[in-house]
Amino acid sequence: MVGAFGVGKTSLVRRFVDSIFDERYLTTIGVKIDRKDVSVNGKSLTLMLWDLAGEDDLAQLNVSHLRGASGYILVADGCRASTLEKAAELQQRVTEALGPLPFVLVVNKADLRDQWEVQGKQVAEYGWPTFETSAKTGIGVEEMFLGLAVTIIGRHAEREAGDQ
């Protein structure tokens, strides 16, 4: 999970893993690792979820923490347009450092849609697979994680087929 600070990365993970949402904002320091077992297309899969501290003026994202990742989730806050720009910047940095990994863009805080600064048109311009989520209500959260899981599995299958 990568993105600017305060976009809801930790809350999305908590909603997905524990089905909990906490109104309090607790800054993530470093990395928080969680685990979730899911079933995708009838297959059991364990997702190790790395929730990375949001990038801010104090600290940059440590891209090396994504080494070995199968994919990543770019998270933006629909209420803050600057977080979408930050997500785009991070995508570029991750790609430069680690090559083209599967990823999805998440525009979070769909429960505050009437306050969104991020416009659908701006998001569409990137042409990335995108989900709108609300960690608060749970809307779109499971679909987003499973959507990325399916993409990752598909990528693995392609690679294996290529190897054979």
Next chain:
Amino acid sequence: MSPSEQLDLLATLGYAVFERSSDESFRLLGAAPQWLPAGALTEVFPFLDVFLPDAEEFWANPGSLSMLHSDFWTQTGPAGEDLHFCAIAVAGERKLLLIECAPHRFEQTREFVHYAHQTKLAHDEIARLSRELKRATEAKSEFLARMSHEIRTPMNALLGVAELLSETELSDEQSEYVRIFRRAGDNLLNVINDILDFSKIEAGQVELECIAFNLADVVQEAIEIIGVRARAKGLCLNSEIRPEVTGRLTGDPGRLRQILLNLLSNAVKFTDRGGITVRVRLDQDQPEAGTLHSLHFTVRDTGVGIPPDRVSTIFDSFTQADASTTRKYGGTGLGLAISKRFVELMGGRIWAESMPGEGSTIHFTARFDVAEAASKSPAPKATAPALGNRTLRILLADDSDDNRFLVRGYLRDTGCVIDEVKNGAEVVELFRAGIYDMVLMDAEMPVMDGYAATRAMRALEKERAAPETPILALTAHALKEARDRSIEAGCTDHLTKPITKTALLEAIGRYAPVQPAADRIPVTVESWLKPVIPAYLEKRRADVQKLRVALEQSDYSTVRTLGHQMAGSGGGYGFAQLTKIGEMLEESALAEDAARIRDGIGELDRYLMNVVTE
């Protein structure tokens, strides 16, 4: 301290100390801390290589560093709790790896970063609210402008028709009804103007002018305007400007006049006997600083006065001294609030002193720059020439039947010929005929608005090298931006509805051409020549001046040359008359006939003034 003592100390401090063996495995040194789960290090912390990705390289070649720190990481403990760790690779004779379970340091770091994040989020929120406020303010301004326009349009018809009605034969009773009708309309208009002013101040959209003016003129104008009402109530109205006050200042005379009018108007309203005095003196509390002049104005009346507990609130918005005041005397209670804001913009303050039953004195101070001495006496105010017996042909564009009816009524006895259209496209079409002395142009019309129509007409004039026809915007848009927009589009002036008959006639008189359009000389030219015609006529207009100079100096040779050139080129461009005048000038120059040359120049001048191409 021995190595074993060092290990004991590190264990006491809560570190688990591992040694990196040559077989790349990790061996726990010393006692295991309580928090350390049982098992091999790589099983307990399977992602160590991600948190310290450069550890192997560091141990092999530490360079100037002695330690390498990882970020914090959080993983779930045996009881489901969050445990916060960090790792330190230590270089030296032995390759050591220290793992720390650091809940306190983690919390301290988190609190610090959390505070920074909250601060940033608060700043972002303030910025967002500020943007929203700006948008809301713009929407409010737009709404006000729109409402002002929508109210002024019917008000124009209401007040105008009342004015026309008052000019007809009426019984005394009917005259009284019309008088009440007009007075109520005027009051309503004042309320609208007050609300507009106040809203603009609230939105921070008021900028004071900074122009030179005569203080005595401003005071006198305010006295004259209010004088009518004061005399009607039998009140004396006086003014006194102390001699030490500099008369010529730089500032916003319009807003100063508005403050004085507000205060005087209130004074007249609340005074039934006695009088009102305006005084201006230097502000004793503010010493002069350079050219800055602080003045103290007072408006004293002998009216009903203000109760002591209300004196301090009369300058608040929508506040009058007594709720019954509104019922008895009318008004929005905005006048004093507006005055207060204007005074503050002028760097001053406003306050009141009053004794119920004895009258009130409103004080205000304001700062002005002393204007540089005028190099010559100020130009006399332009007075509108009367229409006299000039028969003007006016093109009137307005989509409101009522407003066209009103203008027709205003101009009924002037002898002006009025052609009416309902949209901008029709204006442009009729304007092509080139027969109009003036255009009265509404701004908002269907099909094509007044601004676009004005631009099209100006372009047409330029193309034809024709003189500019006065175009007077006559709109219900009252804000300064609307005026700017009209002038920018090419209008000669901007008149605001509702307009009185006097104001309309005055404006028409001011801008009406001395030479009616009826005298214009239409000339048809070939279409391929049209692009060069403006420059050609411009040169001939320049010739007029050259000919006059030549004649004055008895330089017949130049007159002959210019006449010859004109005779040769005029007909070719479609101006046969220019050829004729040129021939006459050439002949007269040969004969050295100064009188005939003078006539020829006059004829040429008149022709060039009136010729329009088609």
